[in-house]
Amino acid sequence: MIAGGGFGGFYAARALERTLPNQSARVTLVNDANFMLYTPLLPGAAGATLDPRHVVVPLRAELKRTELVIGRVSGHDPAGRTLAVERVDSSPLELAYDQLLIALGSVSRTLPIPGLAEHGIGLKSLADATAVRNQVLQCMDIAESIDDPARRREYLGFVFVGAGYAGVEGLGELQDFAAHAIELYPRCRADGMRWVLVEARERIMQEVPESLSRFAQRELLARGIEVRTRTELLALSQSAATLSGGETIPTRTLVWTAGVKPSPAIAKLGLTRDSSGRLPVDRTLRVAELPGVWAIGDCAAVPDSSRPGSLCPPTAQHAIRQGRLVARNIAATLQGREARPFTYRTKGVVAELGRNKAVAITFGVRWQGFPAWLIARTYHLLLMPGIGRRLRLLVDWNVALVFGRDTSAPGRLGTPTPLEAEQEQG
Numbered sequence: 001m002i003a004g005g006g007f008g009g010f011y012a013a014r015a016l017e018r019t020l021p022n023q024s025a026r027v028t029l030v031n032d033a034n035f036m037l038y039t040p041l042l043p044g045a046a047g048a049t050l051d052p053r054h055v056v057v058p059l060r061a062e063l064k065r066t067e068l069v070i071g072r073v074s075g076h077d078p079a080g081r082t083l084a085v086e087r088v089d090s091s092p093l094e095l096a097y098d099q100l101l102i103a104l105g106s107v108s109r110t111l112p113i114p115g116l117a118e119h120g121i122g123l124k125s126l127a128d129a130t131a132v133r134n135q136v137l138q139c140m141d142i143a144e145s146i147d148d149p150a151r152r153r154e155y156l157g158f159v160f161v162g163a164g165y166a167g168v169e170g171l172g173e174l175q176d177f178a179a180h181a182i183e184l185y186p187r188c189r190a191d192g193m194r195w196v197l198v199e200a201r202e203r204i205m206q207e208v209p210e211s212l213s214r215f216a217q218r219e220l221l222a223r224g225i226e227v228r229t230r231t232e233l234l235a236l237s238q239s240a241a242t243l244s245g246g247e248t249i250p251t252r253t254l255v256w257t258a259g260v261k262p263s264p265a266i267a268k269l270g271l272t273r274d275s276s277g278r279l280p281v282d283r284t285l286r287v288a289e290l291p292g293v294w295a296i297g298d299c300a301a302v303p304d305s306s307r308p309g310s311l312c313p314p315t316a317q318h319a320i321r322q323g324r325l326v327a328r329n330i331a332a333t334l335q336g337r338e339a340r341p342f343t344y345r346t347k348g349v350v351a352e353l354g355r356n357k358a359v360a361i362t363f364g365v366r367w368q369g370f371p372a373w374l375i376a377r378t379y380h381l382l383l384m385p386g387i388g389r390r391l392r393l394l395v396d397w398n399v400a401l402v403f404g405r406d407t408s409a410p411g412r413l414g415t416p417t418p419l420e421a422e423q424e425q426g
């Protein structure tokens with residue numbers, strides 16, 4: 001039984017399909033959506049170089065031997081070895097298991113900052129990416145119709161808080177998108193936009209060495225993006241963000257990308273959690289307190305073999321490797337063989353900055369600018385499962401390169417227009 005069909009759960013299911021002899025075991029995967037979201041491409045969907053449908057992997061199409069249950073994991077009975085699921089039609093379901101893999105991922109970690117929950121937007125799901133893109137376009141539409149320049153400013157101010165790769169990539173792509181879109185708004189173009197990146201630590205992109213972080217910062221500054229390091233968000237209202245230096249930025253759009261915490265479902269499993277809410281596992285990815293239970297990815301506290309005493313960072317590349325290893329270990333357990341420890345050293349990092357530029361490290365070699373961008377796109381192209389989906393990415397990217405980004409804002413997408421009842425005549 002696999003709970004969660006993101007990077008960890010999907011790659012574990014795929015590896016189990018390949019490792020387990022036919023008909024030797026039944027593999028069930030429970031996920032709250034029928035697709036795996038390829039999150040590293042989410043900024044591309046937000047920035048309109050990619051169609052949102054092209055950054056997901058349909059689970060049924062890729063996992064032919066896995067039974068798929070679409071629903072939310074809502075509880076767990078460790079003694080009875082059953083998982084409680086609420087299906088999409090809200091009906092409850094109890095699933096018994098012999099071996100349970102928990103790969104429920106993470107959600108945005110917010111802080112108790114006044115106004116953040118009410119007015120901030122995350123960048124963690126497909127809905128978030130579409131919402132952020134629509135918000136940017138809607139703000140420009142509104143600003144274009146306002147006569148008072150002071151009021152226009154709040155609609156043309158955009159703030160990102162958190163300068164990890166999600167924040168920097170998200171801001172880079174969206175600012176690039178908005179810089180193209182603003183050409184269609186004469187009033188907004190005359191006023192110009194304001195983009196601000198806020199980071200509490202001393203430098204942006206802690207995931208990459210300082211030289212690449214400096215390159216990324218120079219690149220953002222050259223585009224007129226303001227970078228505030230050692231700065232925190234203190235409060236957010238509908239029309240302004242207040243920062244720790246006392247500065248107030250007029251804005252209607254604040255995107256919060258300052259870290260993640262385990263999925264809230266982890267707290268409902270009746271298992272011991274560490275101080276950050278993750279499930280502690282041993283080096284073989286086993287949850288020590290309950291035989292036959294395993295955990296991987298962002299929701300698990302996995303010892304990092306390359307940095308003794310530390311835990312693996314919450315990245316897709318770790319979740320994928322853990323997924324493959326845990327599948328091997330589960331198969332080994334079923335076949336009476338030894339489980340292997342998780343040993344993985346980060347092979348590299350890629351982060352796109354928009355405007356055909358990126359920073360990357362591959363096997364210790366540092367890249368920046370256009371060569372890094374080519375590496376980043378090639379890497380994602382190779383990693384995306386399925387030749388059809390790779391081709392879709394290629395087509396989207398090339399169409400955007402030649403014809404620019406799509407500037408429509410399909411705000412009500414997914415919400416059908418209610419039919420109006422016809423009044424009876426006479």
Ligand SMILES: Cc1cc2nc3c(=O)[nH]c(=O)nc-3n(C[C@H](O)[C@H](O)[C@H](O)COP(=O)(O)OP(=O)(O)OC[C@H]3O[C@@H](n4cnc5c(N)ncnc54)[C@H](O)[C@@H]3O)c2cc1C
Nearest residue numbers: 004006007008032039072073105265297298314315316317
């Ligand atoms: C914008 C962005 C960009 C990123 N870029 C990179 C990058 O370039 N490189 C990199 O290595 N990492 C990147 N990451 C991090 C990466 O996405 C995560 O580390 C990775 O997805 C973790 O995999 P996972 O399987 O643990 O969780 P996930 O991939 O999040 O999968 C968890 C799954 O469980 C499902 N789920 C959650 N709760 C329930 C429930 N109660 N019931 C049923 N299903 C549930 C979720 O819907 C999801 O499908 C990025 C993240 C973001 C947000």
